[in-house]
Amino acid sequence: MVSVRPTIAAVAAAAGVSRQTVSNALNAPERVKPDTLAKVLGHIDVLGYRPSVAARQMRTGRSQLLAMRIEPVRDGVNGVVGDRFLHALAEAAQAAGYRMLLCTAGSDVDEVAEYEQLLATMALDGVVLATTHTGDTRRAWLRDHGLAFMSFGRPWGDLAVAGASDSSWVDVDGAAGTAAATAELLRRGHRRIAYLGWPAGSDVGHDRRAGWLTTMAAAGRTDEAVEVTSEDDIEEALDVVEDLLRQRPTAIVCASDTLAVAASAVLNRRGLRPGPDVSVVGFDDTPAARALGIASVLQPLDQVAEACIAGLVAQLDGRPLPAEGVLLPPLLVPRTTLADPAP
Incomplete structure (x- = not known):
């Protein structure tokens, strides 16, 4: 027997609300009263309803795809930092209804070419820049092409002055x-x-x-x-x-x-x-x-990833970013190699 996939209409009927209310519960929960939201989400869970990605793409004109260039691993110690960030980023993106596309590139120019290709062939929604540096031209290219972006890393050098109003970044101090x-x-x-x-x-x-x-x-x-x-x-x-x-x-x-x-x-x-x-x-x-x-x-790589995705989603939803980028404090973790000086 072929099982019937639950529909938004079935959820609305079970919860005693309109289909628009179910849609708001999924896409704009702040518009729904707390008790109604809890009831709708409860029925979604019971029925096993999952929104149609294809339908959402047709409705919003978005691909739900975000891209990031991954750096080559240069050593076996600090190379895991990139892995940790990528995992946290994928989790945060998935929780927001997006998926990450990974690409490799030997230079900033090659990276921009990859984004241009993805924009043309897959209607790319946005980009996470995993590194930033003095003389970085990628931000200007992304902005000129109307692509939402956030970077793990602040603008440096002349860009830090010229882009004083650029708040599309998250960094660790x-x-x-x-x-x-x-x-x-x-x-x-x-x-x-x-x-x-x-x-x-x-x-x-x-x-x-x-x-x-x-x-x-x-x-x-x-x-x-x-x-x-x-x-x-x-x-x-x-x-x-x-x-x-x-x-x-x-x-x-x-x-x-x-x-x-x-x-x-x-x-x-x-x-x-x-x-x-x-x-x-x-x-x-x-x-x-x-x-x-x-x-x-x-x-705090989890916080960096969450802030990057939150910034991208805000841009895609047409909401303004804060006036400044996000600079997160790190945490000193004492262990046995941190001790009083020898007498």
Whole structure:
């Protein structure tokens, strides 16, 4: 026996309301009284009603599809951060009735070409930009082509000034994260706090460095602010940390967990204990940091994803975005590598 798929009319009849009320309960619940909404949703659940995506697309003219470029995995430590964000983004999109399309591209120009293709062939509704950087031309292209977009990352450089009214972004305050780590180390009595960062050219790296440097300056410790850089690569960072330890820091704040893993490895190799002998703090709170007991700064990726999708849905619904982008605070997660300085 072939089962009959429940219809919106069946839900309306069971709940004793109009079909428009059922539609509002699904698409604009704020228009429905709370007791009526609860009754309608209860009947939807009992009957197993599922709205027709095809019908919704015909009615709204939307494909319910959002696209994002995925970055290549460069290492096995911080690569999981992108995976966590993508999973959170897919969940948030699905809860809002959208689906994510993933694409790869070797450059911003290639990425824009992918969006142009998806816009022409699949009536793409919007885009999530997963990275931002100085000189980024993608925002202007998306705006010129009428595509809704949100970015994980704020506008940088000249775009930060020219796009002061651009609020289509969500970011995590990296400077606040490294500042919190540095402040906690200072509170514990550390004075010679080193920073292991990325080479010049990374906007995110510059932001994280600024949190460490301004906190050291506020404490009057700039003379003891030791700084070295490495690519986000464990093998390269091992040699850099060896050189850094010759300057005898009591603590190392790192731009990433990749660098923190390298710092901890060198300390262990030298017979020093990460934490009791030299404190180490990473950034991103990856599974590797948790497994090794490395203190780290946690990015609220679930909140970032939810805010990105909420911003896209608001644009698609014709609702204005807030006057400013969303800058979320990170959380310092203390572990055994964050300790008082050795006596």
